Amino acid sequence: MQGARAPSRATGLFVVLCAATLLLAMLSQQPWAAGARGMAKSALAPVESAMTSFAAHVDRVAAVLGDVSSLRAENQRLRAADEQLRRQIVELQASAKENAALRQALNFQKSSGHRMVAANVIGRGPDGFSRTMEIDRGTADGVQPGMVVATGAGLFGRVRESGPHAAIVQTLGDPQSRVNVYLSTSNLQGTLFGGPTSLQMEIQHMLGVSASNGEWAITSGVGGGYPRGLVVGEVASVMHRDTSTTDQAQVAWVNDPASTTFVLVITDFLPS
Amino acid sequence: MRRVAGLGLMSAAALAQATWAPRFEVGGAFPNLVLAAVVGLSWTLGTRSALVWAVAGGLLLDLTSSGPIGPHALALLPGVYVSGFWIRNLEHPNAVHVALTAAVCTVLYSAVLVLADDLLGTALPAPGAAVQLTIAAAIYNAVLAPFAYELVRRLQSLVRAAPQTS
Numbered sequence: 163m164q165g166a167r168a169p170s171r172a173t174g175l176f177v178v179l180c181a182a183t184l185l186l187a188m189l190s191q192q193p194w195a196a197g198a199r200g201m202a203k204s205a206l207a208p209v210e211s212a213m214t215s216f217a218a219h220v221d222r223v224a225a226v227l228g229d230v231s232s233l234r235a236e237n238q239r240l241r242a243a244d245e246q247l248r249r250q251i252v253e254l255q256a257s258a259k260e261n262a263a264l265r266q267a268l269n270f271q272k273s274s275g276h277r278m279v280a281a282n283v284i285g286r287g288p289d290g291f292s293r294t295m296e297i298d299r300g301t302a303d304g305v306q307p308g309m310v311v312a313t314g315a316g317l318f319g320r321v322r323e324s325g326p327h328a329a330i331v332q333t334l335g336d337p338q339s340r341v342n343v344y345l346s347t348s349n350l351q352g353t354l355f356g357g358p359t360s361l362q363m364e365i366q367h368m369l370g371v372s373a374s375n376g377e378w379a380i381t382s383g384v385g386g387g388y389p390r391g392l393v394v395g396e397v398a399s400v401m402h403r404d405t406s407t408t409d410q411a412q413v414a415w416v417n418d419p420a421s422t423t424f425v426l427v428i429t430d431f432l433p434s
Numbered sequence: 435m436r437r438v439a440g441l442g443l444m445s446a447a448a449l450a451q452a453t454w455a456p457r458f459e460v461g462g463a464f465p466n467l468v469l470a471a472v473v474g475l476s477w478t479l480g481t482r483s484a485l486v487w488a489v490a491g492g493l494l495l496d497l498t499s500s501g502p503i504g505p506h507a508l509a510l511l512p513g514v515y516v517s518g519f520w521i522r523n524l525e526h527p528n529a530v531h532v533a534l535t536a537a538v539c540t541v542l543y544s545a546v547l548v549l550a551d552d553l554l555g556t557a558l559p560a561p562g563a564a565v566q567l568t569i570a571a572a573i574y575n576a577v578l579a580p581f582a583y584e585l586v587r588r589l590q591s592l593v594r595a596a597p598q599t600s
Binding site: 338 | 468
């Protein structure tokens with residue numbers, strides 16, 4: 163049982179710690195603290211990188227174990243050979259998937275005409291409110307805040323902070339993310355913003371034209387925030403609103419942040 | 435030894451939070467391992483120690499997230515402080531007590547995080563989405579917290595049993 167003075171002592175400590183963390187947050191947000199903040203965040207990058215690759219290893223082992231449990235009914239003699247073969251298949255499938263993604267990224271890099279830096283995803287934002295990812299490239303590799311991040315499939319997000327050897331990317335799923343896009347068939351313009359489960363789009367009305375499912379949302383370049391022509395996603399559903407000047411659509415993002423392991427940072431385009 | 439064990443626990447929880455936890459996302463929410471560890475520490479070490487460890491764990495989370503350093507540390511504090519009033523008056527907690535503490539801590543954590551984001555002008559989710567994510571995370575953390583409490587208790591027993599170095 164704690165003493166009678168415990169509540170007041172805890173209150174004092176609570177107030178001091180709240181004030182200290184709030185002050186730290188306000189100070190570390192200042193532009194002059196960006197360098198120190200980036201360096202502090204970079205310090206954890208090597209450990210995060212090691213843990214992420216370890217997690218990928220665990221995933222492969224778990225996949226093998228899952229397969230083994232489903233094969234228990236088969237005879238004892240074949241089990242060892244089967245396990246080995248299945249492990250090889252899983253590893254080959256993983257390699258093939260990675261090869262395909264790398265090839266897609268290489269094609270994207272060649273066709274886009276932009277200069278790019280490839281980076282591995284080493285961490286993800288710790289809370290569900292902000293959708294960010296940490297990559298293993300930073301200012302030492304030419305990665306600067308504001309640079310656009312893509313994958314072979316299309317637009318992924320933007321570099322928000324950069325340390326010497328790591329950077330934090332704000333993905334399109336982040337609530338603060340905004341991208342001006344046009345639709346491939348109807349040519350309607352709109353703004354796409356992030357959400358916890360899917361991307362939302364506000365489509366501007368145009369007389370006699372309406373958006374439809376299956377259209378591609380492509381960056382329009384309006385506002386100078388993103389280069390024109392990057393694929394963002396496919397319109398999954400449209401909600402027409404007669405009383406509003408805009409329609410609302412849900413867009414299926416071409417990228418799946420949960421399975422994205424490497425990205426391309428476009429280093430020769432900065433928002434105007 | 436106690437400090438080393440605490441720092442090890444917090445570092446492991448924060449790193450796992452930034453690398454593994456998002457893999458277990460359900461409906462946009464995923465478990466907060468640091469919060470679960472802090473709840474476990476509140477019930478085993480008391481409010482004052484848990485407040486200090488909450489700041490340590492929160493700062494580690496801040497290092498893995500975007501924006502300023504401090505909001506996660508700040509967001510973890512109110513839950514620990516408020517649950518302290520209950521913890522002080524209950525000698526033998528069961529899994530339900532620990533789970534309820536985690537749920538309350540998650541709600542306060544989310545509310546303070548959103549308020550801090552608003553105050554500092556960083557990413558702010560839509561109110562509806564924030565409520566939905568908070569409820570899902572509260573359930574998730576409530577399920578996880580009793581296991582974290584058990585882990586912290588066992589870790590505390592190990593630390594006590596280890597030879598003390600002065």
